[in-house]
Amino acid sequence: MRRFILTLILTGVMVMFLNAQDYKTDLGLRFGNGAGITVKHFITDKSAFEGFLFSKWHGFDITGLYEIHDQAFEEDNLRWFYGFGAHIGFYDGDYVKWGEPGYAYNVFGVDGIIGIEYSFTEAPINIGIDLKPALNFVEYAGLWVDFGMSVRYIF
Numbered sequence: 001m002r003r004f005i006l007t008l009i010l011t012g013v014m015v016m017f018l019n020a021q022d023y024k025t026d027l028g029l030r031f032g033n034g035a036g037i038t039v040k041h042f043i044t045d046k047s048a049f050e051g052f053l054f055s056k057w058h059g060f061d062i063t064g065l066y067e068i069h070d071q072a073f074e075e076d077n078l079r080w081f082y083g084f085g086a087h088i089g090f091y092d093g094d095y096v097k098w099g100e101p102g103y104a105y106n107v108f109g110v111d112g113i114i115g116i117e118y119s120f121t122e123a124p125i126n127i128g129i130d131l132k133p134a135l136n137f138v139e140y141a142g143l144w145v146d147f148g149m150s151v152r153y154i155f
Helices: 002-017
Strands: 025-031 035-042 047-056 059-072 075-092 104-119 125-136 142-154
Touching: 035 059, 035 142, 047 075, 059 104, 104 142
Parallel strands: none
Antiparallel strands: 025 035, 025 142, 035 047, 047 059, 059 075, 075 104, 104 125, 125 142
């Protein structure tokens, strides 16, 4: 909770002192089933690669996605997006409800994503919400659905 409050305070300070700009890359925090870092880099005006590094269940998860972005509701700063990718994760079975105590889980699977994000004109910040389903194939097979929120600095 302290990290979330600190993130809100830092975002507010940046909004007060910085000006908006066109950008190709953004970097920030994502909150969902886990908390972590997100980085997105546009390779064209409408396509981007995004990566997540999450900490959860006394382990971590790395996700890479290819995304297509387009303007939403005829608003210049509002974009919706969808995409696909893959993830790999490493978790401690002592800290997951579905795990076996004393066992370390290594998972691999595919991901999808759909969401919407808004970039502020007053500051180089964007916020987004998304739905990210994931299907594990290795170790703990199953479908996971993650609803997340991101706050990013754009440059």
